[in-house]
Amino acid sequence: MTSRISLESEAVLDLLRTHFDVPAETTADTQFHSLDLDSLVLIELSVILTKRYGVQVAGDELATAGTAAKAADLLTQKGAAV
Structure with missing residues (x-):
């Protein structure tokens, strides 16, 4: 039996803070659109997440996920290697 380890939303938040200078007070439930993350930024984030x-x-x-928490859930559902 395989157990699935879920990716923590803090990991996605850390990437957002490190690579895209989102405010420190950003939470896992902060909507991406409220951070002015446009489609280009989300594509860049997707490349980083895919590689990592x-x-x-x-x-x-x-x-579509819209938040770091939902993005982490999406990666977990896709079988992200944590």
Whole structure:
């Protein structure tokens, strides 16, 4: 039996803070659109997440997810290697 380890939303937040200078007070439930993360930023984030966690995730999937918490859930569902 395999157990799935879920990716913590803090990991996604850390990438946002490090690579895209989002405010320190940003939480896992802060909407991406309120941070002015446009489609180009979400595509860049998707490339970083894909490389780091070994699963394909597209910018439009991140846009649909809308928050770091939901993006982490999406990566976990896709089988991200944590």
